[in-house]
Amino acid sequence: MKRAEKDVRCSRPHRVLPTMEMNLDTRKNAIIRLFNVTKRYGAKLALRNVSLEILPGEFVFISGPSGAGKSTLLKVLYLAEKVSDGQILIDGMNLARVSASSLPFLRRRFGMIFQDFKLIPTRTVFDNVALVLEVAGKKPSFIRRKVMHVLRITGMETKAHALPPTLSGGEQQRVAVARAVVGDPEIILADEPTGSLDQASARRVLEILLAYHKKGVTILVASHHLQQLQTMVRGRTVVLEKGELRMSALKCL
Amino acid sequence: MIRPLKKVLTDMGAHRFLNLITIATISLSILVVALFLLVFENAGRVMETWDPGGRAMVYLVPEFSEAMLPDLTAEIDRLGDVTEITFIPKSQALARLKKEMALDAQFFDTLKENPLPHALDVRMNTRGDFERVAEVAQKIQALDMVESVEYGQGWLARFLEFLRLFRLTGYILCLLFSLIAFFITAITVRLVFHTRQSEIEIMRLVGATNGFIKIPFYLTGMVQGFAGGVLGLLILFTAYLTVSSGISRSLGSYVYLDLRFLSAGLTGLILGASTFLGWFGCYLSLKQILK
Numbered sequence: 001m002k003r004a005e006k007d008v009r010c011s012r013p014h015r016v017l018p019t020m021e022m023n024l025d026t027r028k029n030a031i032i033r034l035f036n037v038t039k040r041y042g043a044k045l046a047l048r049n050v051s052l053e054i055l056p057g058e059f060v061f062i063s064g065p066s067g068a069g070k071s072t073l074l075k076v077l078y079l080a081e082k083v084s085d086g087q088i089l090i091d092g093m094n095l096a097r098v099s100a101s102s103l104p105f106l107r108r109r110f111g112m113i114f115q116d117f118k119l120i121p122t123r124t125v126f127d128n129v130a131l132v133l134e135v136a137g138k139k140p141s142f143i144r145r146k147v148m149h150v151l152r153i154t155g156m157e158t159k160a161h162a163l164p165p166t167l168s169g170g171e172q173q174r175v176a177v178a179r180a181v182v183g184d185p186e187i188i189l190a191d192e193p194t195g196s197l198d199q200a201s202a203r204r205v206l207e208i209l210l211a212y213h214k215k216g217v218t219i220l221v222a223s224h225h226l227q228q229l230q231t232m233v234r235g236r237t238v239v240l241e242k243g244e245l246r247m248s249a250l251k252c253l
Numbered sequence: 254m255i256r257p258l259k260k261v262l263t264d265m266g267a268h269r270f271l272n273l274i275t276i277a278t279i280s281l282s283i284l285v286v287a288l289f290l291l292v293f294e295n296a297g298r299v300m301e302t303w304d305p306g307g308r309a310m311v312y313l314v315p316e317f318s319e320a321m322l323p324d325l326t327a328e329i330d331r332l333g334d335v336t337e338i339t340f341i342p343k344s345q346a347l348a349r350l351k352k353e354m355a356l357d358a359q360f361f362d363t364l365k366e367n368p369l370p371h372a373l374d375v376r377m378n379t380r381g382d383f384e385r386v387a388e389v390a391q392k393i394q395a396l397d398m399v400e401s402v403e404y405g406q407g408w409l410a411r412f413l414e415f416l417r418l419f420r421l422t423g424y425i426l427c428l429l430f431s432l433i434a435f436f437i438t439a440i441t442v443r444l445v446f447h448t449r450q451s452e453i454e455i456m457r458l459v460g461a462t463n464g465f466i467k468i469p470f471y472l473t474g475m476v477q478g479f480a481g482g483v484l485g486l487l488i489l490f491t492a493y494l495t496v497s498s499g500i501s502r503s504l505g506s507y508v509y510l511d512l513r514f515l516s517a518g519l520t521g522l523i524l525g526a527s528t529f530l531g532w533f534g535c536y537l538s539l540k541q542i543l544k
Contacts, residue, residue, distance in 0.1 A: 107457075112458060118451075118455050131456065131461075135460050
């Protein structure tokens with residue numbers, strides 16, 4: 001098991017790559033690469049020949065209308081769905097060759113924020129966040145310290161023993177964010193992280209993501225409400241339309 | 254170990270109804286299995302006291318006199334397998350009878366003469382081999398001065414046959430009820446697994462291995478099996494206390510019945526087996542679901 005973990009682990013990027021200064025040489029070091037990725041659900045094409053490269057430490061917005069394939073793109077990245085055609089490389093590792101036994105270790109490199117939060121309703125906020133560290137086999141004392149730390153950052157410290165159904169949408173989203181960052185992931189994938197939130201809550205969630213971005217974490221945010229997000233973060237915007245990549249452009253403040 | 258167990262107990266509390274039904278069903282299956290074992294153990298013990306083993310009582314003709322004893326014992330000795338011959342004069346037999354039937358002892362005072370015959374208590378080293386006892390007894394029967402030989406012939410053979418059938422039925426029922434306990438656990442695990450499908454999916458998405466997902470289920474199965482075993486044995490123990498005191502009250506003055514609850518070893522074995530069944534049900538169920 002340890003061997004499998006070693007196979008999928010890579011060194012964490014510690015420096016922040018200034019998005020404006022990217023050039024073709026640095027693109028060789030892309031942490032995420034998609035080559036002609038196509039995903040079909042029956043006859044429907046969710047993604048069509050998507051090719052994309054994302055550098056370590058980049059902040060990428062995935063934009064597009066509902067049904068454009070944003071969520072599907074994130075799903076194929078952490079292997080919740082398999083691609084129909086094409087290839088995806090994460091840090092040089094071909095996802096098509098990831099065995100079932102290595103998959104959990106690959107997923108531990110990601111922090112996922114799901115559109116529907118995906119919190120376990122029968123477990124407390126603390127236990128939901130701690131799950132990420134428990135599956136990684138961390139010691140209880142470390143888990144306690146780390147979980148309380150991220151709950152403090154996300155402003156959920158006082159709700160540590162509450163059950164998710166008793167929380168507001170904004171609070172649940174912050175718990176989801178806490179769970180995504182608690183394992184110190186290399187890549188954070190956020191599916192509509194501010195979709196159901198009021199402006200203040202959305203700002204708070206974004207600030208947390210920004211703090212991790214500054215630490216060098218690669219972040220992909222899929223959202224169809226980008227104006228507010230883009231006023232806060234300097235990043236690249238990738239536009240999807242009917243499953244096809246329409247535009248990949250740098251956006252700066 | 255304590256932390257996962259605590260979590261398992263909390264999860265079982267969250268699915269209280271399903272778990273209680275499972276434990277109750279396992280306990281009933283274990284109860285039936287344990288009941289059979291209890292009956293076997295006690296029947297075996299009682300049988301031992303009834304079973305003459307390598308022993309025969311030889312009743313002698315009225316004309317027999319003690320002077321003929323050396324010749325007769327020598328003849329019986331020659332038949333082989335005889336280890337000990339004890340002469341019981343009729344006076345001694347009457348005294349023993351009076352002692353055993355203490356309540357009706359005054360009846361014997363009305364007798365003009367001792368109606369009992371002289372007897373020989375013959376012991377053989379053929380314990381467990383009923384056929385051999387019967388063979389030696391028949392040879393003794395053929396000797397002069399021998400009126401009859403009692404070695405538990407007809408009724409004992411029938412009783413042994415009955416016990417053999419009873420045991421066979423018991424073993425089959427034990428197996429069936431063990432299978433029931435096993436299937437119930439397997440089905441519950443499936444139900445719990447399906448009710449927790451979304452939770453398990455979330456676990457997978459955050460990087461849980463199959464092992465991480467399985468362990469709580471294994472522990473749940475073991476807790477269910479163990480709890481079912483304890484509950485089944487407690488019910489049996491309560492029933493045993495009630496029934497055994499009733500039997501002692503009603504039959505105690507006529508026969509001596511050495512009734513005992515299951516031995517510590519057997520109790521441990523039943524608990525171990527029920528815990529194992531709980532785990533095994535889980536194991537097979539998850540093997541199918543998570544393949």
